[in-house]
Amino acid sequence: MANSGGSRGRSGAPRRAGGARSAPRPRTNTPKSQRAAPAPPEPPRDFVLGAIPGATPGKWIDVWRERMPHVALVLREIAVADQRAALDDVDAALVRLPVHDPDDLHIIALYEERPVVVMSADSDLTAAEELDAADLAGEVVIVPLDDVLNAEIPDATAPAFAAPSDTAEAVATVAAGVGVVIMPMSLARAHQRRDVEYRVLRDGPTSTVALAWVRERTSADVEAFVGVVRGRTARSSR
Structure with a gap:
């Protein structure tokens, strides 16, 4: 009896019209010299966070240490009276509003204190x-x-x-x-x-506590900390 699958050979490989089998695709191996080298590890560095008395950034620091283990978070206490000047010496700071001369600052209000x-x-x-x-x-x-x-x-x-x-x-x-x-x-x-x-x-x-930093000093680390205080996940976009 004739085989109903006449378009296939004994091996089951598909054939082109006329009975010819299709040739297997040749494998291409990328030379090792052309393969992308792994990215070098990031050098260790510090992220300096200022904090006015009474601020409680502990939960954000814990998230930062889990998410950014190669960047040490250094907490520096700053006085409210000196908080504007202190912003020039830290990456970002938890401050009390209002802040003097805010035009060159990014400010994100976080919470109100009773x-x-x-x-x-x-x-x-x-x-x-x-x-x-x-x-x-x-x-x-x-x-x-x-x-x-x-x-x-x-x-x-x-x-x-x-x-x-x-x-x-x-x-x-x-x-x-x-x-x-x-x-x-x-x-x-x-x-x-x-x-x-x-x-x-x-x-x-009431008293408003905010996160502030100098606009010209915005960096990837600052953006990462903003994501932490706003509750973004490690893989979420801005």
Whole structure:
């Protein structure tokens, strides 16, 4: 009986019209000298991140170290009063808005911080879970020289002594039972001690923490850190 697959030979290889088998394609081997050389490893380098007091970049640093193991992240604390000048000496920084002379900067707002009132642990103000500015009427409101909120409290009493040089000194004064001080919650946590407590000030001014860097110093590492703080994955595009 005739084979119904007459267009194939015994080996099953396809044949051209007329019964001729198609010739196999010749293999081409690329000479080793023409093969692309593997990319050399990136040299180690640093990424310097400035951070104002109270900033908490820990989660971003952890992601950076996993994603960029060849680039060491160096964390440098900067004062709010000096944050604009400090941006010239770091790759990027976590700052408090506003920043002076922002025209030559890239600025990405990250989050808002709520204000709190720090008081002695023995203060009657601790009886409330949260406070309003009206609750501070008659209180001595201490404003340290490194204050970042510029809160205005109607009917508050001005201190009869010079302003503390910094927030730490102001908290120590409050701990002694003298007055209260208003600051962002992160600073209150940073200066937490057993003899003071803090309560949210519902109608007080908030503080915006942002990522900033000098426009002319934008680099691949800066863009990578922007991706980290914005939650991009390692393979996502800008």
